[in-house]
Amino acid sequence: MANSLNNWRPNDPNFELKKDSFGNYILQIPKNEGTLEYKFNQVNWETAEGDENGNKLENRKLVFIENNQTVENKILSWEHSAIKKNTVADNVKVLSENFYIPQLKTSRRIWIYLPPNYSTSHKKYPVIYMQDAQNLFNDATSFSGEWKIDETLNQLFAEGNPDAIVVGIENGGTERLNEYSPWNNEKYGGGKGDAYTEFLAKTLKPYIDKNYRTLPQAKNTALIGSSMGGLISFYAGLKYPEKFGKLGIFSPSFWFNFKDLNLFVNKNSKNLKNTQFYFLAGTEESEDMVSDIQKVISVLIKKGVPEENSKTKFDEDGTHSESYWSREFGTAYLWLFTK
Incomplete structure (x- = not known):
């Protein structure tokens, strides 16, 4: 999970999700304040999560509260499934x-x-x-x-x-x-x-x-x-x-x-x-x-x-x-x- 706490590192071992006995991927993150922005990926940004059509997904957000929180996320697709086009100008x-x-x-x-x-x-x-x-x-x-x-x-x-x-x-x-x-x-x-x-x-x-x-x-x-x-x-x-x-x-x-x-x-x-x-x-x-x-x-x-x-x-x-x-x-x- 690349996020605003780890400077958006896609391969940070401290934010690697682990599979539990029920088949869910779990991550416990440090308690903090303010708003956390994050996005799931498969080790690098070439495999970031996408929307339901495999297109770019905006950052997820979590507002920290004082009590412990449980947040469920569902990954809809991986962005690499959508072909990125060359958009560079002629100049x-x-x-x-x-x-x-x-x-x-x-x-x-x-x-x-x-x-x-x-x-x-x-x-x-x-x-x-x-x-x-x-x-x-x-x-x-x-x-x-x-x-x-x-x-x-x-x-x-x-x-x-x-x-x-x-x-x-x-x-x-x-x-x-x-x-x-x-x-x-x-x-x-x-x-x-x-x-x-x-x-x-x-x-x-x-x-x-x-x-x-x-x-x-x-x-x-x-x-x-x-x-x-x-x-x-x-x-x-x-x-x-x-x-x-x-x-x-x-x-x-x-x-x-x-x-x-x-x-x-x-x-x-x-x-x-x-x-x-x-x-x-x-x-x-x-x-x-x-x-x-x-x-x-x-x-x-x-x-x-x-x-x-x-x-x-x-x-x-x-x-x-x-x-x-x-x-x-x-x-x-x-x-x-x-x-």
């Missing part, structure tokens, strides 16, 4: 199947979105670097639906809004938690985030600026990510403010190690007077999601970040899901690039 391509990351001694697939007028103009463009590229452009590669970045930006371009290049970095699968946090969590890992952000700032960005017509200044360069991707995007923006001046932080996993994060924000809030922050979260995603964001913003403002450079959007219907982040991407993009 998106795979930049590299194995772009080398020297800081981590590994390689990763990199995607790139070019504005519709890129090949017919001589202009230079701002750039957005986004995490979890599997979920950005193509439903066929996503684990639970795509963000529709290409469709959204193509539509905004057609309406006369600012355009931008988008570079998507695929996550490392089982290494995702390790690479998306610079600090360790005793239960879930982490600790390689510093090396990953160095890759973004010192390897990938210089490559993109050299090979594409970009506006390389920090004020024209954004980082956007969700969940753990939101955490690492925020960290990279604070560590390299001279590289990344616009940050879209969606449903960030600040809980992963809030103590070290708070210390980092207090020590690294210099030179952020020109950085723009767009925070997004659902009010019921987790008990501490909104309050953690508010605490971080409070520190940033005390350290000199102008209040007008920080925007928050908290939605009662917001869920920890690609569908929510997809819905809100266009609004965040316009705030960051038209302010």
